[in-house]
Amino acid sequence: MEVIICPTAAEAASTGASILARLLREKPDATLGLATGNTPLALYAELIRRHQSGAIDFAHCHAFNLDEYFGIGPDHPASYHRFMSENLFSHINIAPEHCRIPDGLAKDVPTACRDYEQAIVASGGIDLQVLGIGGDGHIGFNEPGSSLQSRTRIKTLTARTRRDNAGDFGAEDNVPMHVITMGVGTIMEARSLLLFAFGAHKAAVVASAVEGPITSMVPASILQMHPCAKVILDEAAASQLTRAEYYRWVYANKPAWQADA
Ligand code: F6R
Secondary structure: OEEEEEOOHHHHHHHHHHHHHHHHHHOOOOEEEEOOOOOOHHHHHHHHHHHHOOOOOOOOOEEEEOEEEOOOOOOOOOOHHHHHHHHOHHHOOOOHHHEEOOOOOOOOHHHHHHHHHHHHHHOOOOOEEEEOOOOOOOEOOEOOOOOOOOOOEEEEOOHHHHHHOHHHOOOHHHOOOEEEEOOHHHHHOOOEEEEEEOOHHHHHHHHHHHHOOOEOOEHHHHHHHOOOEEEEEEOOOOOOOOOHHHHHHHHHOOOHHHOOO
16 A cells, blocks of 8 residues: 655645546546545546646546445436536546446346446456545445445445535435445455545544554455555645655655656
């Protein structure tokens, strides 16, 4: 696991965008795994900016989102379909038919989840998965206790996550109880992972995920087992890491040929 500590979230987003841009230069038909929430907004803004300046072409890539609330449709203002359209897809040249997000209105959930997994495989597997981290350590909506080998399925949100996400729905009670999420095992099959975290409110959970034991109680801690995982932080989110100076030193001394890799 590589830990990259950036002075600001904007610089972290730029670092992430450069990694993604390099992937798309080398593999224009790459499959991306995407996240929603506040964290990737700066990354998406930077990707849009680079696309509009001609530096990134999304024409041939495919995208799979991590998750969607269950019981709401794509037009619901808080749906992740709407989020992705407003914050990324409608501003770049990705083909709409290449953008997949779990169906929050699926009638046959197990079949829809199996189909989602099969679609990922059919697209060649995810080359790069973007992740945020929940205050309780979740990735995707794999809440604490999720099997570390889980696949795409329906999950019940914790009270904490419903509280954290209440803003999108006006009140905690309006936040759906259930979600469809890629599993931890699904996420771990991506060839590379980029987990972003910003702000002091993420510092404790980042320290548990990066430096604590691997446990389903902190699902993000499984990233320690991934052969190509990067954790990109701002200073505040890195503030409880005991080995921060070492991570900075490693990054500062990275061989030039590894830049953006
Ligand atoms: C969203 C997702 C979640 C979020 C996490 C952090 O697709 O998968 O794991 O990344 O809840 O949310 P923010 O970024 O809003 O703090």
